[in-house]
Amino acid sequence: MHTNKTDEILEWLRHYACKRVHSRLMDERRSIPPHIVLDLGNHGLLGMQIPEKYGGVRTFNT
Numbered sequence: 001m002h003t004n005k006t007d008e009i010l011e012w013l014r015h016y017a018c019k020r021v022h023s024r025l026m027d028e029r030r031s032i033p034p035h036i037v038l039d040l041g042n043h044g045l046l047g048m049q050i051p052e053k054y055g056g057v058r059t060f061n062t
Contacts, residue, residue, distance in 0.1 A: 012043060 016039065026032055040046050050056030 009043070009045070013045075 020039070021036060037046070049059070052058050
């Protein structure tokens with residue numbers, strides 16, 4: 001991933017977390033609101049492949 005793209009994603013996540021994520025409410029309800037899951041998915045943050053050397057899960061090709 002390019003550094004600029006990484007910086008963009010981190011900036012978006014910080015802003016999003018401050019404006020849209022209410023962690024106390026999520027803890028109390030023990031759930032993540034669907035809009036958060038959708039927003040993260042729309043920004044390509046779900047299902048990301050992280051190399052094992054950076055702490056990602058080992059994957060097996062079939």
